[in-house]
Amino acid sequence: MPLEKKIRELQEKRDKVLLGGGEQAIEKQKALGKRTARERIMALLDHNTFSEYDLFVEHDARDFDMDKKSLPSDGVVIGTGTIYGAPIAVYAQDFTVAGGSLGLMHSRKITKIMDHALKMKIPLIGINDSGGARIQEGVNSLAGYGEIFFRNTISSGVIPQISVILGPCAGGAVYSPALTDFVFVVDNISKMFITGPEVIKTVLGEEISMEDLGGARVHSEITGNAHFFAATEEECFEQIKRLITFIPWNNSRKARSFEPGEPDPQYNIDKIVPDNPTLPYDVRDVIRAIIDRSDFFEIMEHYAKNMVIGFGRMGGRTTGFVANQPLEMAGVLDVDSSDKAARFIRYCDSFNIPIISLVDLPGYLPGVDQEHAGVIRHGAKVLYAYSEATVPKLTVILRKAYGGGYIAMGSRHLRADFVFAWPTAEIAVMGPEGAANIIFRKEIMSSDDPDGMRKQKVEEYKAKFANPYVAASRGYIDAVIVPGETRRLLLHGIEISENKDVVMPNKKHGLPPF
Numbered sequence: 001m002p003l004e005k006k007i008r009e010l011q012e013k014r015d016k017v018l019l020g021g022g023e024q025a026i027e028k029q030k031a032l033g034k035r036t037a038r039e040r041i042m043a044l045l046d047h048n049t050f051s052e053y054d055l056f057v058e059h060d061a062r063d064f065d066m067d068k069k070s071l072p073s074d075g076v077v078i079g080t081g082t083i084y085g086a087p088i089a090v091y092a093q094d095f096t097v098a099g100g101s102l103g104l105m106h107s108r109k110i111t112k113i114m115d116h117a118l119k120m121k122i123p124l125i126g127i128n129d130s131g132g133a134r135i136q137e138g139v140n141s142l143a144g145y146g147e148i149f150f151r152n153t154i155s156s157g158v159i160p161q162i163s164v165i166l167g168p169c170a171g172g173a174v175y176s177p178a179l180t181d182f183v184f185v186v187d188n189i190s191k192m193f194i195t196g197p198e199v200i201k202t203v204l205g206e207e208i209s210m211e212d213l214g215g216a217r218v219h220s221e222i223t224g225n226a227h228f229f230a231a232t233e234e235e236c237f238e239q240i241k242r243l244i245t246f247i248p249w250n251n252s253r254k255a256r257s258f259e260p261g262e263p264d265p266q267y268n269i270d271k272i273v274p275d276n277p278t279l280p281y282d283v284r285d286v287i288r289a290i291i292d293r294s295d296f297f298e299i300m301e302h303y304a305k306n307m308v309i310g311f312g313r314m315g316g317r318t319t320g321f322v323a324n325q326p327l328e329m330a331g332v333l334d335v336d337s338s339d340k341a342a343r344f345i346r347y348c349d350s351f352n353i354p355i356i357s358l359v360d361l362p363g364y365l366p367g368v369d370q371e372h373a374g375v376i377r378h379g380a381k382v383l384y385a386y387s388e389a390t391v392p393k394l395t396v397i398l399r400k401a402y403g404g405g406y407i408a409m410g411s412r413h414l415r416a417d418f419v420f421a422w423p424t425a426e427i428a429v430m431g432p433e434g435a436a437n438i439i440f441r442k443e444i445m446s447s448d449d450p451d452g453m454r455k456q457k458v459e460e461y462k463a464k465f466a467n468p469y470v471a472a473s474r475g476y477i478d479a480v481i482v483p484g485e486t487r488r489l490l491l492h493g494i495e496i497s498e499n500k501d502v503v504m505p506n507k508k509h510g511l512p513p514f
């Protein structure tokens with residue numbers, strides 16, 4: 001056969017497969033505000049950089065009349081390309097083909113691209129849009145998931161792994177995203193759950209919509225499974241691209257450096273924290289007053305808002321920020337905020353990203369609910385993550401640093417490299433009111449004027465401990481600084497920590513309080 005004819009034949013074969021599940025299924029997909037798998041990949045990657053592999057892979061299932069069915073590309077598209085020039089491995093499930101369900105060959109395509117990503121040491125992005133295990137393929141589907149979960153785990157901390165939920169992600173399918181670093185969801189499109197509404201109705205007799213069970217808002221605000229929430233697929237892709245600019249390709253590299261730039265002067269660092277220590281403020285304004293161009297990329301914005309985490313750049317270098325948020329519950333550490341902070345600290349540590357901690361909190365949250373929800377176990381994660389992290393760690397105490405909160409939030413004792421405190425810092429075992437009530441109880445109770453005596457004792461306690469100077473006199477903090485000096489000192493600290501080298505005791509791995 002002449003070459004021209006062979007090329008035409010190839011083109012025809014390609015065109016047929018590229019139609020996925022056919023026009024009707026594509027129309028149904030579009031009516032839901034969703035793009036097709038290949039359109040999504042094109043929208044995400046740099047123009048004309050996508051190379052697709054395994055286009056002609058087909059399933060070989062026989063049961064339930066499967067031998068009579070063709071499933072183009074077996075319902076998943078895999079390949080490589082770039083985002084802003086960074087190499088990327090990607091897969092996208094094609095819901096138009098058997099609901100993007102995962103059979104044996106489908107899973108082999110995913111594990112093939114995962115193996116490539118790990119071997120080439122490049123980030124992996126998985127776009128999920130699937131009805132879960134392909135029911136007709138039985139245990140082969142389950143085996144496929146197991147192979148994916150194993151690779152997610154082995155790749156964890158070596159290459160960045162990003163999951164994008166753009167449709168259903170049902171049953172066992174949810175555990176791959178849960179094992180990856182960042183999960184992106186889109187309003188009204190993402191649905192993540194272990195057992196769907198029908199099963200819940202049958203087993204428990206409860207009625208709930210897919211949206212209320214595991215929609216994008218549920219996972220962004222309540223469960224903490226999602227790290228980024230977007231209104232549309234387009235916005236979601238912009239978020240992913242932005243994230244890629246902040247992280248390195250793998251754990252043996254650093255993130256790309258950008259041209260440094262001064263913070264926007266609208267964020268006046270001297271004016272953000274109110275004089276009255278009981279008034280709240282938005283700690284993100286302090287971050288914006290410190291970082292290059294005030295360009296802060298917040299992560300998990302809608303979950304455990306009493307803790308702020310995210311990336312900014314200091315002198316052009318990616319830096320992770322962990323900050324108590326006085327706007328929400330006075331910035332207290334609780335079960336969810338501990339979880340949020342600890343995981344992010346470990347992320348930064350895995351990928352050579354220095355950590356700046358901004359401290360203003362009354363401590364760990366008291367109460368039966370928190371105790372029973374495991375605030376001891378979850379709170380310990382923060383201690384563990386900071387202690388274990390060997391990347392440069394810089395801490396600024398802005399205002400309150402009480403009790404366990406002082407120790408947990410990147411203190412010297414957990415091996416912060418630099419600890420600074422503003423003159424407004426209050427470093428003590430607990431808040432002045434609580435402390436005075438306990439240690440001066442006898443004096444207060446026996447006084448003719450208990451309220452007056454309490455006030456006097458609170459003031460005495462404040463004068464003695466609610467300041468940064470006791471900690472400074474012990475060397476627990478390195479310098480008491482005026483707010484305007486913060487950026488300069490942090491920039492300097494990061495710069496001279498460039499070659500920080502810490503040797504940890506030899507071990508297989510530790511036992512973090514998971």
Ligand code: HXC
Binds near residue numbers: 099100133145
């Ligand atoms: C095979 C599937 C499928 C599946 C969907 N399809 N899910 N085929 N296995 N798991 C097929 C449908 O039969 C249909 O085929 C096409 O995909 C589109 O599905 P629809 O139901 O028409 O779409 P929609 O109404 O949008 O509903 C989507 C859905 C629903 C909510 C995802 O399909 C659904 O509930 N599927 C099952 C979800 C589920 O329970 N998965 C868990 C499997 S067990 P046709 O030919 O009609 O177009 C599991 C355990 C793994 O995952 C454990 C690993 C550790």
